[in-house]
Amino acid sequence: MKGDVKIKVCMGPGGIAEGAADIIESFNKELNTTGVKTAIENRCSVHKVGCLGFCAKDVLVDIIINGNKTTYEQVKTGMVSRIVKEHILKGNPVKEWAVGEEYHNFHKKQVKVVLSDCGEIDPEDINAYIEVGGYEATRKTLTSMTPEETILVIKESGLRGRGGAGFPTGLKWEICRKKQGEQKYVICNADEGDPGAFMDRAVIEGNPHSVIEGMIIGAYAIGANKGYVYIRAEYPLALKRLIKALSQAREYGFIGNNILETGFNFDIETRLGAGAFVCGEETALIASTEGKRGMPRARPPFPAERGLFGRPTVINNVETFANIPYIIKRGSQWFSSLGTEKSRGTKTFSLSGKVRNSGLIEVPLGISLREIIYDIGGGIEGGRALKAVQTGGPLGGFIPAGFLDAKVDYESLASIGSMMGSGGMVVLDETDCMVDIARFFLRFTQAESCGKCTPCRVGTKVMLEIMDRIIRGEGREGDIDLLIKLGTQIRGSALCGLGKACPTPVLTAVNHFRDEYEAHIKDGRCPSGVCEALSKDER
Amino acid sequence: MGEKIDLDRLDKILSPYKNKRGVLVSVLQEVQEEFGWVPPETVEHIASALKIFPSEVYGVLTFYSLFHLRPRGKDVITVCTGTACHIKGSERLLNVLRKRLGLPEGKETTADRKFTIEEVACEGTCSMAPLVLINERVCGKISEDELLSKIDKLKIESGT
Numbered sequence: 001m002k003g004d005v006k007i008k009v010c011m012g013p014g015g016i017a018e019g020a021a022d023i024i025e026s027f028n029k030e031l032n033t034t035g036v037k038t039a040i041e042n043r044c045s046v047h048k049v050g051c052l053g054f055c056a057k058d059v060l061v062d063i064i065i066n067g068n069k070t071t072y073e074q075v076k077t078g079m080v081s082r083i084v085k086e087h088i089l090k091g092n093p094v095k096e097w098a099v100g101e102e103y104h105n106f107h108k109k110q111v112k113v114v115l116s117d118c119g120e121i122d123p124e125d126i127n128a129y130i131e132v133g134g135y136e137a138t139r140k141t142l143t144s145m146t147p148e149e150t151i152l153v154i155k156e157s158g159l160r161g162r163g164g165a166g167f168p169t170g171l172k173w174e175i176c177r178k179k180q181g182e183q184k185y186v187i188c189n190a191d192e193g194d195p196g197a198f199m200d201r202a203v204i205e206g207n208p209h210s211v212i213e214g215m216i217i218g219a220y221a222i223g224a225n226k227g228y229v230y231i232r233a234e235y236p237l238a239l240k241r242l243i244k245a246l247s248q249a250r251e252y253g254f255i256g257n258n259i260l261e262t263g264f265n266f267d268i269e270t271r272l273g274a275g276a277f278v279c280g281e282e283t284a285l286i287a288s289t290e291g292k293r294g295m296p297r298a299r300p301p302f303p304a305e306r307g308l309f310g311r312p313t314v315i316n317n318v319e320t321f322a323n324i325p326y327i328i329k330r331g332s333q334w335f336s337s338l339g340t341e342k343s344r345g346t347k348t349f350s351l352s353g354k355v356r357n358s359g360l361i362e363v364p365l366g367i368s369l370r371e372i373i374y375d376i377g378g379g380i381e382g383g384r385a386l387k388a389v390q391t392g393g394p395l396g397g398f399i400p401a402g403f404l405d406a407k408v409d410y411e412s413l414a415s416i417g418s419m420m421g422s423g424g425m426v427v428l429d430e431t432d433c434m435v436d437i438a439r440f441f442l443r444f445t446q447a448e449s450c451g452k453c454t455p456c457r458v459g460t461k462v463m464l465e466i467m468d469r470i471i472r473g474e475g476r477e478g479d480i481d482l483l484i485k486l487g488t489q490i491r492g493s494a495l496c497g498l499g500k501a502c503p504t505p506v507l508t509a510v511n512h513f514r515d516e517y518e519a520h521i522k523d524g525r526c527p528s529g530v531c532e533a534l535s536k537d538e539r
Numbered sequence: 540m541g542e543k544i545d546l547d548r549l550d551k552i553l554s555p556y557k558n559k560r561g562v563l564v565s566v567l568q569e570v571q572e573e574f575g576w577v578p579p580e581t582v583e584h585i586a587s588a589l590k591i592f593p594s595e596v597y598g599v600l601t602f603y604s605l606f607h608l609r610p611r612g613k614d615v616i617t618v619c620t621g622t623a624c625h626i627k628g629s630e631r632l633l634n635v636l637r638k639r640l641g642l643p644e645g646k647e648t649t650a651d652r653k654f655t656i657e658e659v660a661c662e663g664t665c666s667m668a669p670l671v672l673i674n675e676r677v678c679g680k681i682s683e684d685e686l687l688s689k690i691d692k693l694k695i696e697s698g699t
Contacts, residue, residue, distance in 0.1 A: 055666035195621035198663030274603030352665035
């Protein structure tokens with residue numbers, strides 16, 4: 001064996017669930033056995049890394065010898081010994097266990113910005129991040145740019161909020177910058193509550209320092225000295241890695257007092273969510289950060305004017321912040337060369353459901369759904385037919401198979417009745433029932449309604465009762481129109497973003513799959529055989 | 540219920556937070572971490588330490604789904620009911636589980652406090668759908684039979 005060997009084991013959500021910790025232990029054990037230990041001396045190291053993306057084939061292991069990378073898929077502890085003996089010691093990769101064409105196709109159309117270091121570096125080691133250029137952007141901003149210049153770069157990059165609404169980030173910062181007031185805050189929204197979305201979890205678990213850096217730069221730009229990360233309690237590992245990253249950043253002087261001896265002070269605290277979906281809405285998130293019931297309030301005033309404890313506050317999503325250091329390092333022109341005219345850059349998506357290659361992906365905005373599902377995702381499981389794609393979670397909509405060539409950007413998805421959302425993308429096939437899944441989302445939003453405004457509190461309840469009776473086989477003539485009427489009214493009159501958008505799954509399902517609703521109501525039949533009360537094979 | 544709450548343990552949690560603002564959610568999280576749930580007897584104590592009304596404490600406790608106002612079982616089975624898990628049969632998993640443990644919908648913990656069933660809206664591990672966590676350990680792509688055999692094993696271990 002010659003040269004340096006690096007073993008990188010995927011410890012993303014999928015990797016951990018498939019037993020990545022045991023794989024790391026096996027490698028360490030194997031490398032320490034007599035014979036192996038003397039042969040490799042100290043030139044081989046085992047690292048845990050964040051999500052490698054191709055979760056369908058976890059556990060993924062990268063073995064890099066002198067810069068040559070081989071990736072193994074579906075690694076089990078029993079395979080470790082042979083990989084060490086043949087590949088690491090003799091230099092012959094175990095070909096039958098290495099990733100194949102599918103893995104390469106999965107990556108071919110992806111462009112990685114936010115995820116560029118995720119899966120490459122050990123997320124619990126700040127030095128690993130610094131080695132790949134980490135904290136250079138912080139240094140550059142704090143030592144050579146004014147806050148106004150910083151805002152200008154972000155404005156020129158065209159970056160828009162990745163939480164789903166797509167508000168221009170630079171403009172948000174500028175509004176907050178211009179607001180008078182000594183005390184200002186920066187909040188990172190890591191309350192990733194959409195079922196079927198795990199991008200933010202993967203970013204924090206895979207590269208927490210990029211998010212911290214984005215927050216430091218944002219704080220400098222608006223003039224804040226205090227930041228909070230509001231993180232979902234269901235993500236204990238993300239929280240653990242974030243807290244570790246914060247303490248390392250403090251130790252290295254990237255947060256705290258007199259950062260890099262520039263006189264700029266900024267520190268970050270974490271706040272743990274407690275299981276309320278509505279807290280992803282920014283005014284509810286602020287209320288929750290203040291220790292109160294997480295209920296939204298009317299806007300304006302927007303948080304940039306009156307936010308946490310009544311002070312000007314910038315709230316951005318995890319992915320938005322994670323983009324910032326890369327934009328500062330590589331320039332606004334580079335960033336705006338990616339994506340489309342109105343939707344610059346890339347977007348991460350959690351691809352799941354009935355797609356063959358589920359996983360975490362990052363694509364340039366403007367890519368088509370077809371490319372995502374068929375080229376990256378490898379098509380539908382079991383060769384079945386695609387029925388629809390659901391984007392935007394419980395507040396987004398269904399996009400039927402006929403719209404596969406639609407572009408994935410803020411405007412295009414909105415124009416076909418869905419939304420970008422934070423990045424959940426669930427693929428549905430012909431065996432899925434569009435009444436059942438619409439009810440699933442409605443049940444979720446109804447349960448999560450905070451109860452403050454009547455349209456959402458009562459309206460979703462009534463809509464759910466109608467959906468329930470349709471599924472029980474007791475649907476009535478006129479129910480479809482009633483759903484549309486109610487949904488449209490809620491959309492126009494609810495207080496917050498959650499309330500306004502919660503009829504979307506039902507409305508888009510009715511719009512594109514009305515025949516399925518009619519079959520349930522008029523023929524007493526569930527065409528996909530999902531709804532038990534209406535299925536023929538009932539025992 | 541009915542056990543005495545050790546107020547010393549509670550005071551230890553409360554002392555660094557006294558008279559601070561915006562800390563109620565964090566305080567309740569620590570209380571739950573310590574006791575496994577938030578016993579009703581703690582509410583007035585917390586309220587007076589933070590100089591707020593007990594109703595505010597109750598308001599927050601009942602708003603967030605992760606606060607438990609009842610003691611929980613020794614073994615906690617969490618069924619992920621996120622979108623990917625839903626279309627891969629999480630509802631069936633939940634049904635067979637409830638049946639096996641004799642817990643109808645709306646009831647979370649068995650009378651002997653051995654088992655608690657809970658739902659989570661999404662674990663963020665969608666490629667492993669359907670997913671169940673048994674005492675926080677992830678069991679991915681799990682079938683109804685596999686789940687039941689794991690439950691039966693736990694039942695034997697705990698002597699039910």
